[in-house]
């Protein structure tokens with residue numbers, strides 16, 4: 001069923017060209033409403049139905065397809081602002097060049113792009129440096145420079161419907177991806193470099209995130225931000241330079257563009273196969289008054305369960321391979337030794353009780369019954385795991401950001417704190 005709902009429902013505003021120079025307030029007054037059509041049911045939508053584009057503002061909006069059953073009355077808020085990934089011009093060419101120069105100089109002087117930074121990003125160490133480590137870069141981006149914070153918060157505020165004053169940076173850093181060929185070449189010259197050419201799928205700590213491309217597109221191949229939820233979308237044939245590429249990769253059309261998305265989407269840095277891709281990445285925290293409390297916990301728990309299933313699946317495959325090698329190529333069920341009595345059928349349980357060995361005793365020869373193994377395998381299949389993971393993600397995107405009328409009042413905590421500080425300092 002094709003329905004005109006996507007942007008008509010949410011009145012997603014689109015930034016106009018004045019984004020590059022104007023204040024957020026001016027941008028709001030010039031904002032435009034985009035309309036697009038899309039499917040709301042489960043058939044995989046085509047790229048054309050998911051991408052809306054405004055020629056004047058050069059603003060692309062990609063809406064993630066639904067994965068959570070729409071029949072559930074409690075979760076009909078599809079698509080929410082968080083289902084959208086935005087690609088738009090953010091920096092002028094001159095600003096992009098200046099930033100790239102400053103970043104390159106700092107990285108070279110400090111060897112910042114020669115090792116992975118596991119101190120700031122523990123689980124997914126990226127090759128980067130924090131902007132506040134570089135005074136020149138901080139000044140250039142700051143209020144007396146190009147006013148980057150106001151610009152990016154203004155853009156995020158428009159497209160995600162969150163007040164800019166409720167946003168703060170959790171992190172802002174410059175990352176470098178280098179193709180393997182570069183690494184090999186530099187290792188030949190005796191240097192010990194530990195660079196990255198991609199970033200695995202992950203979720204950021206922040207509700208909102210962005211990546212600004214600093215390198216010109218002709219300086220690298222591959223790259224882009226990859227989204228699990230867009231992995232099934234087949235880009236239209238005639239759209240060879242579409243921003244949406246196969247496997248769910250979003251590639252901005254030129255340097256200076258930003259990709260804005262929710263950090264809670266499963267995403268990564270797509271493999272750079274040639275050259276170097278330099279990006280400015282930001283994690284933006286949003287004040288909790290905007291969020292449904294208790295929504296993230298259950299989602300994270302479910303994702304954790306899925307990770308365990310993925311782990312089990314990997315182990316099963318490696319066991320299968322081992323067994324295949326031993327048995328000369330026959331692909332048989334791996335034999336699972338039972339570690340817990342809970343998988344035993346009643347008969348076996350009775351038999352075990354007769355032998356008076358107690359419930360916790362498992363004979364080292366007892367293997368998991370084949371029908372149970374088949375069941376577990378079915379539940380651990382990669383396709384099913386992905387489907388469940390995406391359904392959980394979709395549900396979170398629908399409920400996490402509260403509608404405006406349900407958001408809690410702004411508290412004046414910061415204001416009071418400043419008053420006390422002033423009192424202490426000036427009395």
Ligand SMILES: O=C(O)CCC(=O)C(=O)O
Pocket residue numbers: 126175199204211224225226267268269270279281
């Ligand atoms: O390189 C990109 O486009 C994504 C980077 C990212 O997801 C991150 O650094 O957390």
Ligand SMILES: [Fe+2]
Pocket residue numbers: 202203204209267268
């Ligand atoms: Fe990320």
